[in-house]
Amino acid sequence: MLELKGVSKSFGGLHVLRDVNLSVPEGSIFGLIGPNGAGKTTVFNLITGLLAPTAGSIEFQGTSLLGQRPHRITRSGVARTFQNIRLFKEMTLLENVVVGAYRHMNYGIAGLLLSLPGYREQERRARERALELLTWMRLEHKANDLADNLSYGEQRRLEIARALATEPKLLLLDEPVAGMNTGERAELMREIIAIRERGYTILMIEHDMRFVMGLCEQIAVLNFGKIIACGGPDAIRSNEEVIEAYLGREDEDDMETTGAQA
Numbered sequence: 001m002l003e004l005k006g007v008s009k010s011f012g013g014l015h016v017l018r019d020v021n022l023s024v025p026e027g028s029i030f031g032l033i034g035p036n037g038a039g040k041t042t043v044f045n046l047i048t049g050l051l052a053p054t055a056g057s058i059e060f061q062g063t064s065l066l067g068q069r070p071h072r073i074t075r076s077g078v079a080r081t082f083q084n085i086r087l088f089k090e091m092t093l094l095e096n097v098v099v100g101a102y103r104h105m106n107y108g109i110a111g112l113l114l115s116l117p118g119y120r121e122q123e124r125r126a127r128e129r130a131l132e133l134l135t136w137m138r139l140e141h142k143a144n145d146l147a148d149n150l151s152y153g154e155q156r157r158l159e160i161a162r163a164l165a166t167e168p169k170l171l172l173l174d175e176p177v178a179g180m181n182t183g184e185r186a187e188l189m190r191e192i193i194a195i196r197e198r199g200y201t202i203l204m205i206e207h208d209m210r211f212v213m214g215l216c217e218q219i220a221v222l223n224f225g226k227i228i229a230c231g232g233p234d235a236i237r238s239n240e241e242v243i244e245a246y247l248g249r250e251d252e253d254d255m256e257t258t259g260a261q262a
């Protein structure tokens with residue numbers, strides 16, 4: 001579904017990604033892990049069109065994403081959450097999610113301002129869908145609260161609901177459990193499984209190894225901008241180079257590395 005081939009990215013003389021190849025199959029939950037500064041978020045920024053690669057190709061469902069503006073990439077079915085939460089804190093949860101859906105509607109903000117005929121029906125549908133997505137993320141009871149009043153874990157779930165409002169096929173999650181406690185992590189794991197069962201494909205960056213190993217069928221490991229390993233959880237867990245570069249040799253309880261940095 002998503003294919004990166006020979007992708008490199010430099011910022012001036014700094015080579016952040018080198019010859020990255022990544023193939024995310026439709027319907028999978030795919031993990032992208034690696035030490036801080038390895039280039040993981042940069043991969044998301046390239047896929048979503050916020051940055052252009054220095055070399056290589058990025059295809060989504062057989063179509064090149066290169067040169068496409070971020071909103072077009074969103075429209076073609078790629079949504080993301082951000083490592084640093086980006087919500088409208090002065091707006092309600094429902095409004096935050098509806099705003100996510102506007103990109104997908106024919107009328108958009110102009111329709112809202114001009115009260116175009118047809119807009120109302122679209123708005124009604126957008127609100128209905130937003131409520132449904134809030135329900136998926138167990139936030140429907142707070143639909144009319146301000147986003148500012150949410151706990152950190154709830155804010156992260158709201159971000160996912162908002163990303164889903166663009167009706168993506170591929171969902172990119174950048175450290176979805178950062179800042180969550182153990183109970184919240186377990187619940188989000190169930191929600192992500194439910195999202196996948198609804199037919200979405202998920203590519204996630206995460207430092208919580210229990211979370212990644214528990215969810216992902218395939219995991220790619222980035223180190224200093226290069227993919228050093230790609231495979232199933234067991235293969236990654238026992239890969240010597242990955243252990244050296246990232247996982248370390250501690251027992252599993254210590255495998256959560258940097259978690260909540262952002």
Ligand SMILES: Nc1ncnc2c1ncn2[C@@H]1O[C@H](COP(=O)(O)OP(=O)(O)OP(=O)(O)O)[C@@H](O)[C@H]1O
Nearest residue numbers: 011014016034035036037038039040041042043083
């Ligand atoms: N727009 C930019 N301009 C210059 N350098 C950048 C830019 N974006 C990222 N970098 C650099 O690229 C490197 C990789 O950053 P990136 O954010 O992709 O790492 P990461 O793997 O997501 O790390 P973390 O786990 O800490 O989030 C870092 O050295 C970072 O400083």
Ligand SMILES: [Mg+2]
Nearest residue numbers: 040041042083
């Ligand atoms: Mg990052």
